[in-house]
Amino acid sequence: MPILQNKIAIVTGASSGLGRAIALRYAGEGASVVIADTIETPLEGGESTLERIRAGGGKALFVTTDISDWDAVDALVSETVKHFGRLDVMVNNAAIYTSTNLLETTPEQWARVIGVNLTGFFYCCKRAMQQFLTQEPVNDVRGRIINISSQHGMVACPGDFPYGVSKGGIVQMTRQIAVDHADDLVVCNAIAPGKIITGKPGVANDPDSLDYSRRRTPWPRLGAPDDVAGAALFLGSDMASYVTGINLMVDGGWMAG
């Protein structure tokens, strides 16, 4: 039987990169997937995540969502439940960055990064929790939250002040929810990717950044989106029982060194 048979999942930022890989892996394992993003076109090009899933015979829905807007997040979860009947897994993945240090960061940049990466995660966790608490548990779990953090939530992200601060907050948000809602049978975990090559244009793939990541990563290659999707599959499935409040490193050993 597929690992996520009968599960309903929302993946934010699922049009591109890691979110897209998670959505495709989830759909391939039998989940119904709601793709929540501000845009539908993948940053790395190619057909949309919705088209890919439907072409493979999977069930999916695209809902235009800016996670920094409470009303949009509220509508996202309501639409998911209206369409698929419940919510089993909330994957909070969408995030932004500015590549600015403390002095370079403007108040507007700070507000936008925190607004998406922290307030947006808060909105998604809160709205998912509201839904979970209306549902009967399945295999002892009422619902699962997976927050995509980063190794840069534990060690500084060179030259990206608001992003690093937001990722540190996500790690703690995960622990807080795991502890406060264990009695509700809601599981909450994080995944901390190291350097993952997504194919999108821009600073993420500039030679200096790649060189730095290669020097920091013991494993002889950098990460691929599917590496993270595998971890998200485990944490979104019934295989992960009695696992809550962790920040699972998927970093080729970056944080072990």
Ligand SMILES: NC(=O)c1ccc[n+]([C@@H]2O[C@H](COP(=O)([O-])OP(=O)(O)OC[C@H]3O[C@@H](n4cnc5c(N)ncnc54)[C@H](O)[C@@H]3O)[C@@H](O)[C@H]2O)c1
């Ligand atoms: N790629 C890496 O090396 C790496 C490393 C560590 C952590 N991460 C984390 O993994 C996650 C995904 O990273 P990625 O590299 O795939 O990013 P990406 O930039 O390729 O994709 C992000 C997606 O989120 C969407 N998005 C942006 N703002 C949004 C908003 N307000 N509401 C809804 N959707 C929004 C974008 O449209 C895009 O589709 C992020 O949380 C990132 O911090 C990535």
